[in-house]
Amino acid sequence: MSQIKLISRASRVLSGAAVRSELTLGEAVSAQPQRNHTSVRTMASQRKTLTIETLNPCIKTLEYAVRGPLVIRAGEIEEELEKGVKKPFKKVIKANIGDAHAMGQQPITFIRQVLACVVNPELIETAKFPADVKQKAKAILAACGGNSVGSYTMSLGIELIRRHVAEYIEKRDGHPSNWQNVVLTGGASNGIKNCLQLLCNQVDGKNSGVLIPIPQYPLYSASLAEYGLGQVGYYLDEDKNWALDLDELERAFVEGSKQYAVRALVVINPGNPTGQVLTRKNIEDIIKFAQKHSLFVFADEVYQYNIYAEDSKFFSFKKVMTEMGKPYSEVELASFMSISKGYMGECGLRGGWMELVNMDPDVQANLYKAISAMLCPTTVGQTAVDCVARPPQPGEPSYCLWIKERTAVLDSLNSRAKMIVETFNNMEGFTCNIVQGAMYAFPRIELPPKAIEAAKAANKKPDVFYAFKLLEETGICIVPGSGFGQRPGTFHFRTTILPQPDVLQEMLDVFKTFHANFTKQYS
Known part of the structure; x- marks a missing residue:
C-alpha cells in the first residue's frame, strides 16, 4: 500500500470518527435549551489548523522504507493470524530491520545485570551478582543526581561515561581522545540528526547538500528531506563488492554542486x-577527497564489531x-x-555516542x-554505553562469561552471513556479494x-511488487532496494542476517520455493 493511500485511509478513518462524534453531540443537544445551540454549531464548524495542505512539506516528502507500508502490512497479517485467518504460513518473519533481540538474540548477561542494579539498587546488596557488576553500578549511581537513574543527567551525558568512551576510542585507535568531544546520544541516529541540523543554511545562495551513498540507510534520505537539505547520491560499485569509487564521488560532487x-x-x-x-586504502582516498573539497565527514561506524570476512578489518576514519x-x-569529522x-x-535502550x-x-x-x-539521553541507555565502552577485563569475575557470550553472538552472525550469501547465489536470477560485515545482505534480483x-x-x-507478493504468500518481510536507492534498471532487496539459524534456514528454504514459483508464474 502506498504512503499516499495510507494517509488517505487514515484521513477517512479520522473523518468518520469526527462525523460520529458530531452526530452523537447533536443528539445529546437536542434535549437542551436553545441557548446551547450556538456553541455547538461553533464547535462543529471549527477549522483544523493542521491539514495535509498546511502540513510542513518536508514532512510530507520524508519516507522511511525500513518501517514503511510493507512493515505495516506485516503487522496486519500478524493480527490476522492471531484471529485465526487461514494463511499459507504460520508466522511472519521480519527480516526487514536490524532488531537483534526481536529476532531471538539473547542479551549479554553483564549488561543486563548492571542495568538491573542501577534500576533497582537493592540488588547491589541482595543479588548474587559478580563484584565487578556491583562496582560499576555503584559508580554510575554515584554520578547520578540523588544516586538515582531517575534523575536528569548533563545534556551531553554523564561525565564518567564520556571519559570511559574516550578511553575506549584511545584503546581502539592508538591515539588520544578528548572526553569533552564525546557526546552520549539516544542511539547513533540522534547524534547524526543533531549534526545534520548544523548544515541547515544557504551558502552562496544555494541550499546545503550532503553526499550520501547509494544504496544508503534511509535515516539519511529521511533526515535530509525533513531538514530541507539536498540529497546528493554517489553510487557504490556493486561489481567491486560495493567499494567506494573516487571517480564516482567526483561525478556526484560536480553534479550536486550545480x-x-x-x-x-x-x-x-x-x-x-x-x-x-x-579497506584502509579506500578510507585514505575518501579522506583526501573530503580534504580537497572541504567536506565535513559523517563516519557512521555503528557496525565496527560486525566484521566477518577473514580478509576484512575495521579501521576508524579518525585513526x-x-x-x-x-x-x-x-x-x-563526526563519528x-x-x-x-x-x-x-x-x-530499545537507545544508547550511543558521537x-x-x-x-x-x-x-x-x-x-x-x-x-x-x-x-539528556536516557540514563539506562547511558549505562549500557558504559558497559560497552568499559566491559569486563581479563581477571575480573564477569570476563569469562562476557567473552563467551560476545564470541558466540559474533560467530553465529558470521555463519549466518555465509549461509545467506551461499543460498541466494545458488538461486536462479540472484547475485549476492559477500557479507563482509554489518547485519545485512543486499542481493540483486532479475525480474521477468x-x-x-x-x-x-x-x-x-517492480521490487516493491515482488516484496509484497513474498510477504502475502510466505510471511517473509524484506525491504525493497528502491527504499535504499539503486542504479536505474537494477532491482535489489535488503534482508537481515539476524533470524536465528533454524529460522533463517526455514526462511531461505521458503524463499527458494517462492522465487521458483514467482519466476514460473511470470515467465
Whole structure:
C-alpha cells in the first residue's frame, strides 16, 4: 500500500470518527435549551489548523522504507493470524530491520545485570551478582543526581561515561581522545540528526547538500528531506563488492554542486544495507577527497564489531586520518557508535555516542547548546554505553562469561552471513556479494518482463511488487532496494542476517520455493 493511500485511509478513518462524534453531540443537544445551540454549531464548524495542505512539506516528502507500508502490512497479517485467518504460513518473519533481540538474540548477561542494579539498587546488596557488576553500578549511581537513574543527567551525558568512551576510542585507535568531544546520544541516529541540523543554511545562495551513498540507510534520505537539505547520491560499485569509487564521488560532487552547496559526506562502514567493509586504502582516498573539497565527514561506524570476512578489518576514519598527518588530520569529522548493533543488539535502550573531531569551537558550542534543549539521553541507555565502552577485563569475575557470550553472538552472525550469501547465489536470477560485515545482505534480483508489467499495472515499483507478493504468500518481510536507492534498471532487496539459524534456514528454504514459483508464474 502506498504512503499516499495510507494517509488517505487514515484521513477517512479520522473523518468518520469526527462525523460520529458530531452526530452523537447533536443528539445529546437536542434535549437542551436553545441557548446551547450556538456553541455547538461553533464547535462543529471549527477549522483544523493542521491539514495535509498546511502540513510542513518536508514532512510530507520524508519516507522511511525500513518501517514503511510493507512493515505495516506485516503487522496486519500478524493480527490476522492471531484471529485465526487461514494463511499459507504460520508466522511472519521480519527480516526487514536490524532488531537483534526481536529476532531471538539473547542479551549479554553483564549488561543486563548492571542495568538491573542501577534500576533497582537493592540488588547491589541482595543479588548474587559478580563484584565487578556491583562496582560499576555503584559508580554510575554515584554520578547520578540523588544516586538515582531517575534523575536528569548533563545534556551531553554523564561525565564518567564520556571519559570511559574516550578511553575506549584511545584503546581502539592508538591515539588520544578528548572526553569533552564525546557526546552520549539516544542511539547513533540522534547524534547524526543533531549534526545534520548544523548544515541547515544557504551558502552562496544555494541550499546545503550532503553526499550520501547509494544504496544508503534511509535515516539519511529521511533526515535530509525533513531538514530541507539536498540529497546528493554517489553510487557504490556493486561489481567491486560495493567499494567506494573516487571517480564516482567526483561525478556526484560536480553534479550536486550545480544545485547545492555540497558541504558534507556520509560514509557507512561497515555498510548498511550492503555489508561491505572499506579497506584502509579506500578510507585514505575518501579522506583526501573530503580534504580537497572541504567536506565535513559523517563516519557512521555503528557496525565496527560486525566484521566477518577473514580478509576484512575495521579501521576508524579518525585513526586513518590521524595517521595520514596534515592536512588530512585536520578534516572535520563526526563519528558515530551505537549499542543497538555489534554483539549487544540493545536497540530499545537507545544508547550511543558521537566523537567530534576538528569541529570549529564556536560551532561545537552552538551544537552543545542545541543538544541541551533536548535535556539528556536516557540514563539506562547511558549505562549500557558504559558497559560497552568499559566491559569486563581479563581477571575480573564477569570476563569469562562476557567473552563467551560476545564470541558466540559474533560467530553465529558470521555463519549466518555465509549461509545467506551461499543460498541466494545458488538461486536462479540472484547475485549476492559477500557479507563482509554489518547485519545485512543486499542481493540483486532479475525480474521477468511480465512481472515488471504486472507491477506497473498494480502501480508499484517492480521490487516493491515482488516484496509484497513474498510477504502475502510466505510471511517473509524484506525491504525493497528502491527504499535504499539503486542504479536505474537494477532491482535489489535488503534482508537481515539476524533470524536465528533454524529460522533463517526455514526462511531461505521458503524463499527458494517462492522465487521458483514467482519466476514460473511470470515467465
